[in-house]
Amino acid sequence: MGRNPRVTSAFxxxxxxxxxxxxxxxxxxNLLKLYEKNWELIEAENYxxxxxxxxxxxxxxxxxxxxxxxxxxxxxEEALVRHEPARPLKRxxxxxxxxxxxxxxxxxxxxxxxxxxxxLKRPKLDKAPETSAQQHPHPMMKSTESRAEPCQVSPLHVxxxxxxxxxxxxxxxxxxxxxxxxxxxxxxxxxxxDSLALIKPKDEPFTDDIFNVDLPHYGVPxxxxxxxxxxxxxxxxxxxxxxxxxxxESSSQFTERESRVDCLExxxxxRRTNCELAPVQEESNSKLEVATSPLGEVKLSLSxxxxxxxxxxxxxxxxxVIKLTEEKCLHSYKIIDPNFSVKNxxxxxxxxxxxxxxxxxxxxxxxxVNILPTLDALKRSTVRNVLGGNDDNLCMPLCTSNGLxxxxxxxxxxxxxSRPPTPLNSLDYHVxxxxxxxxxDCGVSDKDRKFQDPEDTNTHSxxxxxxxxxxxxxxxxxxxxxxxxxxxxxxxxxWVNELSSELLESFRYIPQSIVFKNANVMFSLFRIGDESCCxxxxxxxxxxxxxxxxxxxTGGEFAYSPxxxxxxxxxxxxxxxxxxxxxxxxxxxxxxxxxxxxCLEPCKGHLKRKFxxxxxxxxxCSKQCGNRVVQRGITCSLQIFFxxxxxxxxxxxLEDLAKGAFVCEYVxxxxxxxxxxxxxxxxxxxxxxxxxxxxxxxxxxxxSVMNEEALCLDxxxxxxxxxxxxxxxxxxxxxxxxxxxETPDHHYYHLAFFTTREVKAMEELTWDYGIDFDDLDQPxxxxxxxxxxTFCRNMNRSTRRNSS
Ligand SMILES: C[S@@+](CC[C@H](N)C(=O)[O-])C[C@H]1O[C@@H](n2cnc3c(N)ncnc32)[C@H](O)[C@@H]1O
Numbered sequence: 103m104g105r106n107p108r109v110t111s112a113f114x115x116x117x118x119x120x121x122x123x124x125x126x127x128x129x130x131x132n133l134l135k136l137y138e139k140n141w142e143l144i145e146a147e148n149y150x151x152x153x154x155x156x157x158x159x160x161x162x163x164x165x166x167x168x169x170x171x172x173x174x175x176x177x178x179e180e181a182l183v184r185h186e187p188a189r190p191l192k193r194x195x196x197x198x199x200x201x202x203x204x205x206x207x208x209x210x211x212x213x214x215x216x217x218x219x220x221x222l223k224r225p226k227l228d229k230a231p232e233t234s235a236q237q238h239p240h241p242m243m244k245s246t247e248s249r250a251e252p253c254q255v256s257p258l259h260v261x262x263x264x265x266x267x268x269x270x271x272x273x274x275x276x277x278x279x280x281x282x283x284x285x286x287x288x289x290x291x292x293x294x295x296d297s298l299a300l301i302k303p304k305d306e307p308f309t310d311d312i313f314n315v316d317l318p319h320y321g322v323p324x325x326x327x328x329x330x331x332x333x334x335x336x337x338x339x340x341x342x343x344x345x346x347x348x349x350x351e352s353s354s355q356f357t358e359r360e361s362r363v364d365c366l367e368x369x370x371x372x373r374r375t376n377c378e379l380a381p382v383q384e385e386s387n388s389k390l391e392v393a394t395s396p397l398g399e400v401k402l403s404l405s406x407x408x409x410x411x412x413x414x415x416x417x418x419x420x421x422x423v424i425k426l427t428e429e430k431c432l433h434s435y436k437i438i439d440p441n442f443s444v445k446n447x448x449x450x451x452x453x454x455x456x457x458x459x460x461x462x463x464x465x466x467x468x469x470x471v472n473i474l475p476t477l478d479a480l481k482r483s484t485v486r487n488v489l490g491g492n493d494d495n496l497c498m499p500l501c502t503s504n505g506l507x508x509x510x511x512x513x514x515x516x517x518x519x520s521r522p523p524t525p526l527n528s529l530d531y532h533v534x535x536x537x538x539x540x541x542x543d544c545g546v547s548d549k550d551r552k553f554q555d556p557e558d559t560n561t562h563s564x565x566x567x568x569x570x571x572x573x574x575x576x577x578x579x580x581x582x583x584x585x586x587x588x589x590x591x592x593x594x595x596x597w598v599n600e601l602s603s604e605l606l607e608s609f610r611y612i613p614q615s616i617v618f619k620n621a622n623v624m625f626s627l628f629r630i631g632d633e634s635c636c637x638x639x640x641x642x643x644x645x646x647x648x649x650x651x652x653x654x655x656t657g658g659e660f661a662y663s664p665x666x667x668x669x670x671x672x673x674x675x676x677x678x679x680x681x682x683x684x685x686x687x688x689x690x691x692x693x694x695x696x697x698x699x700x701c702l703e704p705c706k707g708h709l710k711r712k713f714x715x716x717x718x719x720x721x722x723c724s725k726q727c728g729n730r731v732v733q734r735g736i737t738c739s740l741q742i743f744f745x746x747x748x749x750x751x752x753x754x755x756l757e758d759l760a761k762g763a764f765v766c767e768y769v770x771x772x773x774x775x776x777x778x779x780x781x782x783x784x785x786x787x788x789x790x791x792x793x794x795x796x797x798x799x800x801x802x803x804x805x806s807v808m809n810e811e812a813l814c815l816d817x818x819x820x821x822x823x824x825x826x827x828x829x830x831x832x833x834x835x836x837x838x839x840x841x842x843x844e845t846p847d848h849h850y851y852h853l854a855f856f857t858t859r860e861v862k863a864m865e866e867l868t869w870d871y872g873i874d875f876d877d878l879d880q881p882x883x884x885x886x887x888x889x890x891x892t893f894c895r896n897m898n899r900s901t902r903r904n905s906s
Contacts, residue, residue: 108141115149121156129155390420393448400452586742586823587611591735595823597742597751604744606751610820613735615852618771621813625844627720634846635720643717644728652729655715655842660729662714668762668839668856676712676839677858680870681832684710688802692812696779709872711799713851714841731764732841732854738765742826745866747888752866753826759861765836768795768824768853770817774810781816793817793825799840800848811849824855830868832893835861838869 109130116126130144133155137143144152389405404423406415427444585594586606590613597606617623636643636650643650644660653660661672668676685707694703717729725734739756759765770793773781778794794816801807817825827836841852855869873884875896887896 108145112144112149112152116153116156119153121153125156125160126152129159390417390423392420392423393445393452395449395452395456400456402448402452581606581608587613591823593736593739595736595740595742599744601744601746606742609818609825611822612769612820613822615769615772615815616820618773618777618816620777620810621772621774621850622810623772623813623850625719629845629847630718630720631846634715636717637720637722639717639721639723639727641724642727643721643723652715652717652721655713662728662731663762664728665760666728666731666764667760668714668764670762672712673762673837673856673858676837679710679712680837680872686710686800686802689806692775692801692807692809693796695809696776705802708796708798708801710803711840713799713848714839714854715846716841716843718842718844732767732852733843736766736823738763740766740823740867742823743866745828747890749828749888751826752828752868753823754864754866755861757863759857761857761859763857763861765855765857765867766822766824767841767855768815768817768838769820769822770795770815770825771820772850773814773816775812775814776809778814778816793821795853797840797849797851797853799851803848807849813850815853827855828866828868828889829871829873829887830889831887831891831895832870833858833891834868834870834889835859835865836867836869 112130113123113126117123130152133144133152134141389403391401391403393402394400406417424444581597582588583598584596586597587595588611590611599605633651634654636652639646639650639652643652644662644664649658649660656672659669659672661668663669686709687705687707689705690702691705694705697703714732716731716733717723717727718733721727723729738759741754741756742751743754744750745752755765773794782794794814797813797815801812835858836855837858838853838855840848841854842848843852845851855867861867868889873887873895875884875887884896887894889896
């Protein structure tokens with residue numbers, strides 16, 4: 103009789119990835135037995151289960167060869183006593199830790215992706231929908247280069263590039279920052295569940311609440327944890343009663359015969375769960391600690407109570423317990439998610455326990471944990487975590503500086519995150535705690551890193567603290583996921599990260615720019631001449647048949663249409679000026695002067711721009727006047743999101759926008775060029791990133807600009823939504839236009855963003871920073887542009903270099 107063609111195919115597939123027939127045979131046999139000849143399970147994902155099982159079998163062989171003789175003898179003895187079943191299949195997982203765990207594996211997920219993708223493709227059926235992170239490789243998964251350097255912008259050393267670009271920090275600082283970010287990146291990959299593929303067995307429907315099935319049916323040994331002996335007598339009667347009730351309610355989920363859930367311990371020892379108590383004989387060696395929360399406050403251990411007829415019980419090794427449990431899980435539930443691990447399941451249970459017990463809204467708490475979750479809630483939460491319910495993006499990552507005004511007082515302190523139990527995938531809650539980090543690190547402190555288990559792709563491993571432990575600085579730095587503006591704008595602006603667990607860096611939202619210290623920004627009625635205001639107007643200047651004097655600055659015609667959009671020809675002229683730049687050169691450029699170099703460098707040039715002049719305080723028209731657009735603030739629905747191209751955070755519109763629509767202005771601290779120079783130098787030392795924009799639209803036109811008159815906006819600490827707008831070469835959908843709102847003095851003006859074309863809802867909003875990527879004289883290397891434009895100046899350069 104010929105060989106079963108399915109067997110032949112299996113051999114062939116395995117041969118294709120370098121596995122010999124003799125290695126395949128025994129494992130395949132076992133699998134067929136285990137899956138009751140359900141070939142589909144074995145063939146799924148290009149024989150992934152089979153390959154994985156073979157890898158594991160090989161692993162076991164190596165492990166076994168390595169154990170010393172004594173241990174082997176002991177194991178054999180134990181095996182005789184316990185009748186441990188043969189162990190062909192532990193858990194079916196790809197050896198992803200080989201790529202994930204390695205500290206040098208910046209490209210881990212890329213590697214994983216290619217291995218899995220090439221040899222072992224995922225099945226089409228029953229897998230969780232691909233996240234966008236899987237569809238587009240996440241920037242954090244790749245090399246450091248692919249991560250946006252949030253503040254690499256051209257500094258005061260402005261080059262001939264129009265002087266409008268944000269300013270870069272020193273390369274060394276950037277490199278260091280990149281290094282730290284790359285570490286985050288490696289870890290960050292772990293948070294993205296690789297696959298939730300759970301293949302249904304033929305005859306057993308698989309549901310999400312698979313772990314809620316009656317465990318007695320399979321006899322899987324669930325934790326039997328005894329109470330802390332020290333406080334046994336302290337348990338209040340009410341708790342005991344409640345505990346009994348809770349266990350009774352959920353008793354169908356646990357076996358009564360061999361295992362009973364007794365209690366989950368806390369470090370404090372004086373808190374008791376609402377679990378059933380069992381008389382436990384105290385023997386230190388009769389308790390096996392199986393999992394703990396990251397800090398060890400919560401522990402999960404197993405013990406056997408000799409009083410219920412197990413006097414011959416011998417404590418097994420933790421590894422054996424885990425292996426056997428995984429085998430049973432595999433057999434019972436056919437879990438083949440490569441990320442499934444009982445160890446992680448139990449760890450998640452500890453975390454869920456802590457999470458549910460740490461209700462930060464309860465101000466009365468000053469201990470670590472004092473509200474104990476019901477077992478049902480605990481299980482739901484744990485199962486959600488283990489099955490890859492990726493709610494990582496629900497937790498708030500906050501890079502916080504201690505004292506925003508004093509940027510030097512930045513220090514690394516422990517991470518603190520409190521995560522309330524939330525519905526899966528719901529973003530509808532506020533940040534409840536803050537995470538402080540070192541200033542050169544965005545999102546994760548060293549301490550956090552320590553808690554990260556490279557194998558653990560689901561857990562947040564973050565420390566939970568009661569809200570009372572948050573300092574006023576922590577509370578100040580909280581970024582509301584629903585509204586980063588904290589009510590400062592008329593419209594809420596939410597943020598979302600659909601790609602990774604990276605959280606929004608903390609900053610102070612301000613709707614209007616504010617003077618930092620010495621900037622000479624004085625708005626006086628005295629400075630506004632009668633000819634530049636419309637004192638006699640009383641309603642909407644734009645609706646009037648004859649344009650008032652406020653239109654003089656824009657050629658006698660208002661820049662805005664009655665619909666509140668920029669007039670087409672005005673806008674087109676601004677766009678054309680940006681595309682065909684005309685530079686003004688100052689006699690002594692303040693940007694060069696502040697460097698205090700022996701030899702003053704010539705001015706690199708500043709882009710000439712058209713100004714909009716709005717009606718202002720001395721005008722008689724109403725606030726609703728059509729010539730008051732920018733000053734009325736943001737009127738469209740915007741959102742901050744994590745870009746998939748490696749640019750970091752970006753800004754998008756949630757509604758369609760017409761051409762010429764005002765979006766927002768660039769808001770930040772107003773600094774003199776000297777202040778900015780000093781700040782940049784300090785930042786370089788402390789590796790702090792910057793978000794500055796020069797207000798140089800009219801420099802040089804009236805002779806030299808004095809140092810203290812040369813202003814820029816820095817949105818690093820105080821800013822608005824514009825600080826998230828990314829750069830796009832040439833065909834950006836936004837253009838920045840200087841606007842006079844309070845003063846005709848062009849040293850200070852508002853920098854407002856208008857759409858250059860129609861923009862559809864969900865499109866990213868971009869503007870051309872004006873960076874000259876070709877300018878090799880720049881002291882700092884600009885970021886690697888990922889704008890994706892066909893006119894990308896950065897891409898052209900590298901393409902040119904490649905072709906030459
Ligand atoms: C004003 S910030 C924009 C918001 C920033 N993406 C963030 O995550 O905070 C400027 C920084 O964003 C990144 N960036 C902006 N546009 C980019 C682009 N086209 N390609 C790559 N990175 C970009 C650079 O790191 C730059 O220094």
